[in-house]
Amino acid sequence: MFESSLARSYQKRLRHFQCAICVILLSVLLSISLLIMVSYNLSTDPDDGNGTAPRNLSLLRLGVDDDLLPLLNQSWPLDGEMSPTWTVPNLTSQAVAAAVVRGKDALKRRRLMERNLVPLATDSPASRAQRAAATSSSVKPLAETAFAAEEATRALLNGTDLTKSNAGIGLGPSTNSSFSEPAYCRPPVSPCTLSRYRSQDGSCNNLEHPITWGVASTPFRRALPAVYGDGISSPREGVDGASLPSARDVSVTVHRPSYAHDTQFTVMLAVWGQFIDHDITATALSKGENSSSISCCNSNTTHPECFPVRLDKEDPFYQDYNLTCMEFVRSAPAPTCHFGPREQLNQATAFLDASAVYSFSEIKSYQLREGIDGQLRMLKLGPWELLPPSTDPNDGCNTVEMNAKGRYCFESGDDRANENLHLTTIHLIWARQHNRVAAIMKKHNPAWDDETVFQEARRIVGAQMQHITYAEFLPAILGQDVMWALNLTLAEYGHADVYDPSVDPSIANHFSAAAFRFAHTLLPGLIHNVDSSTGTISYTHLHEMLFNPYALYTEKGPKYAMRSAMNTPVHAVDPHITSELSEHLFERSPANASSVTPSPHPLPCGLDLVSLNIQRGRDHGLPAYPAWREHCGLFRPTNFTDLKKIFDPQSFNRICKIYKSVDDIDLYSGALAEEPRGRLLGPTLTCLVADQFLRLKVGDRFWYETSDEIIGFSVEQLIEIRKTTLAGVICANEELLDQAQPRVMEALSATNPLVDCKELPQPDFKPWKIPGPPTPAPPPRKPAPKKPWIKMSKSGHN
Template sequence: MVITERTPLTRPTDSPNYTEFSNILRTRTSRVRNFQCCVCAMLLALCMIALVVTISYSVNHTTENRNVTSLTLDSGNLLHSTWNLVRAEFVDTNVTALTDSEWQSGISAGHEAIKERVTANAGATPLINPSPNFRHQFAVSTSVFAGQLALAGLAEIAATRVIERGRLLLGKQSSIGAYFDSGWALDGRCKEFGNITCLKSKYRTYDGTCNHKRQWGSAFSPFKRSLPPDYGDGLSSPRKGKSGKSLPSAREVSLRVHSPSPSSNPSFTVMLAVFGQFFDHDITATAISQGTNGSSIACCPPATGHPECFPVRVGPGDPVYDATNSTCMEFVRSAPAPQCRIGPRQQLNQVSAFIDASVVYGATEPSAQYLREGVGGRLKMQVTPDNRTLLPPSENPNDGCNRILENLRGRYCFASGDARANENLHLTTMHLLWARQHNRIADTLARINPQWNDEKLYQEARRIVGAQLQHIAYNEFLPIVLGETAIDEKGLKLRNNGYWKGYDSKVDPAIANEFAAAAFRFAHTLLPGLMKITDAAKGTSSYTELHKMLFNPYSLYKSSGVEDSVSSATANFIQKTSTHVTSQLTRYMFEDPVANNSIPCGLDLVSLNIQRGRDHGLDGYPAWRERCGLSRPAKFSDLKDDLDADALAEISKLYMSVDDIDLYSGALAELPKTGGLLGPTFTCLITDQFTRLRQGDRYWYETDEAPQAFTKDQLQEIRKTSLAKLICECSDGIVNIQAEVMRARGPNNPAMSCVDILGPSLDKWKE
């Protein structure tokens, strides 16, 4: 085979590895030049090693090569089998361990990459604060620790590049999957290969460690993949079209495929989307590349650019950006995750994959401790003049939410277990309800067991809240999204009594990249552009534009604020699931909610979603259909029976090849066929994720494994949990509500008194 610049980064089909470095040295002169560069780099590495004492080459790779892994994936489909990302102990591979010279060249390349990135970060132009772009980057908040890990991930990519180039030149087997840890991971070890001492505990850790012996699903781990990444260069750069040319602008796809088209689904309420977002934030938090000390990065002119910039192109005639003479939309790539192996770029999840209520408590011990009151097992709250409790204030003036005039009135945005809590009013309300639920449970347990100390009360309340979140997600949310048929067929139905014994230590619960970057973003299509808000205190109703509810939680300080927010979420209908998204999210996203702009100046959430999938190297939509056991189209017309006709017409005009279609747009255009809200591809990907989150969680609330298991009596009480009862017990002024709050009121789901809605009793926790 003749190798050219466009030779894909894919090995022959008889090879166990899926990716190789595709850029080769094509002339003797360039080979010599690169050899000289390698020698210089090695000499530079020796000097740097002498100076940088925190980064050392201390791994005995000759004894560790038994841990190497391949990223080979079987061709089984997702509709008919359980599948997991192949991990080290399940791989039979002959990946050759790295030689001493390869280790040294990789270390040198990594050090140089880190040095160059630190320089680039220092010279980066920050975003204007406040601005829609700043609010967006804050909404995808990235911790300083994640930023430090990103440098390690960057170094691994650089090492992969130089090592793969060398092997390709020599005609040697690819090194993809080979163990590689040169001390860049700040904790001095690689989670997946290291051994962490874990004691048996009744309670989860905050970051998800010690749930599994391999630390699968723990915070600050890479997202998993069920298909190889499709990067432009095969290693790290964003996806391109199969022809090698750029894909159509994500903004153009948004305008033509996802244009607003108001609709209504009178069967379900906005609470479905609200809970979905809250729930999503419990299991996903993608780290974003950032500048020095966590600063934001500007990518569009007049900014000079940054290596992690991937702005969305905006063409002439744009209905929003023409008015501001903008030619691009700000977009910064997700941070690379360290993997302790040679391989293509992966992305970092900052929270644990487990449904553990980290969204309430925080995903690290320091954040959890900060939110505790320290007495009675309670979480910190602020008390209003009318004796209501609200989340503690966030006094960070640069959080994209706090406003000077509100702060002067003593009203601040809020602090919670997740930095995105203030993103919209309904989400903030959900955070408040669950924090109140924790304190309500802690207070009840304290009355039942006055001998329990603060730590015992806190951990028991946290344990119960986590179980209730799991129960509501699988009992109320997923049956609507996936349909009862998928729930039954895929074993997602919860037991009515007794223990569930489906835990499997071989199942990897880690969040899938395609789930976080595409599939679980479906709920953006459900939100209506106008939200009817009833002011309980005044007895009046009005309509509020959706974008004015973003980063604007101050109405919760009103005596009827919580009641108004809950009532609107449980009364307003969602939109029909389709490709169409309200202009509130495609023209006004993250605008100043109190400004009266004559022209839109917000962001386009759909463009950002599409761009994120390309950034992550998600393969085209047809590949995911095939992965799910569906027919793989060879041409656009093959999709005429599967996709909405109007959407398919626009898609076929925009993309050069059917294989270029973005997963997000293609899957949303599918016609639902399973009794749920979604088409078969997203149903498949979401079903898989929640199957693994249950089977791979040793602390799943239905388990019988000691010491974390609830007693059978306690478990029966938890099964009485409902979001409706939680709202009744934790809201202000809500006395009547439908029993299934994610479903619309009707003859089979009437509004009823809160006292008539069944709820759990905590008497079974008395010691």
């Protein structure tokens, strides 16, 4: 027994000695690895001295794909390429005056021509597509001014051939009020008033550019010069001067239907993407006389703004309908205040300011308000509330059948709210959220008047939308590493003074017309919903949810809409798209066939969304796909062989088949074809989307994390705003919904399980309880230089 005990003691000491040796060896190895990593980081970390280098880039290199490294090494936000130099020599005042006359004459002839045009049938997919763009009647005079200036530019060129260079003519001299131009073509007529609240149209956000940067009804921003077929305005052509392949042929060849789901995310990701897209972009379309719709396929006289999609006689779908033409009208041109190439108009404010809830128009905003206690108007049906009804019979949504039952489509801050059931429901949720917050503000501060309560609630709702976008949506589509590298992450505590007045937050043309349309590929063909009481699963075809918000009139309608968005998985971001969108877009289902103006052809087939997206990019003169990779600092392909390194194999084979040259590839198709390598988006889409959202953060003077004493929230208020989640907002405003996953844009999982709605964190609004109406902080002792026309508000209101 003694010997046995001695042996065990010896073995125990031996094991201890061995463990000690192992620990020492591991420590040495870790120390050496750490020294190597630190020395590598010190030798390679970029530092430009102005804070624009990506944060902790050296650490990100350990986990970021090689494809993204050139992107992260760029200076952010990305610098745009300057417009080419104006090429017209010896420009005299007499030549300009003659050109202006020719431009005005061309506009007169156009107006005469429009009087004889027959608009689209009201109850047609093409008409609903044009209605979906929600072009305001105020756009027509702006577009006419732009058209006249465009024709004058054409006259100034005097037959100069620009098609060979394919580089455009550059921004020309000022038009000097030769035409009836908008206010942004002249210097501000009155000083900005520093207010606690945002203006409705985005003006005076940037005090150096108060009526242009990010303001509603101004041109989109160009990151790369437009590439028009004639250098001025005609749609982009192939590099050899020939026509590009039909957008529909590209759709059929490259963007075939697919049914592979990305089980990591839900349809709510696409719903939120569309909601904020409508908050920051609203491309205006060209209109006929009295802002009527334009018919391009069934008219003897073709409107100059027609750009229909050619359909092959043997098209796999449209041949059954004997169609060879798909309706498409060009975007309305925007006045640029100069002679030069065409630009397009963004009707919305660029900022994430909840204008989808409140509108970017002061007139529309007042129409949506109750006028009492800061509340928005609502339609009360028993114990629940819906958005106020729209009584416009020609809005492309209302039908005779439903109107006879007392059911109408709805009004909201954005006229596109009825486009699909999920979108209408999220509009409803946020209108309820405003009224809920306004009621709490009034309870805490009974002395506040209607205007103060409304503006304070609007201010909070805008902050919550910004927080959800940057805390839930962007990390899902960009990845946490890119978020951190590009300074898109949010502060965990306190304020974050990120505002840079030199950054233009205006929405980029390529972002609106191509890049942010990636979400269309996310949508599945069938939306499913599970009835928790019976366990039964029901399915709805996606196209049946378009312009069909009437399910909200049922007691459980909003609950089912939200539940289906949170339960249905999305497709992956790739060139594939469901046939519900590539064949049946805006097609009226038989149940809703009866309409205000019956169509001569009942139930016409739907449109192809992919074709419309590709056609829109060509309409806007967006440069081809390779130019955008170069813009992002990525490898630029010069031939089809180069694409093998970039595209997935199927997309590579199909794109090589349909395009003649790599420099013909449309941005929309090329960016979607990139291999994402485990991410949601490929490198080019990651770049273009990240750049725009970085601008929306650092270029917004009213960004919710600011410490500005006039417009900022207190530290205590920020703590509560940071408790906001989309799940929490939905649960707080849809009483019939009892459960939700904490991250509703992500699928159910062990780390994202269904929880009781009462368990989700909710902001406490007690920090907003103050003795009187909010007042702005006193003006600074030393006024900022170069801003002599800025003055302070006494009341804090606009």
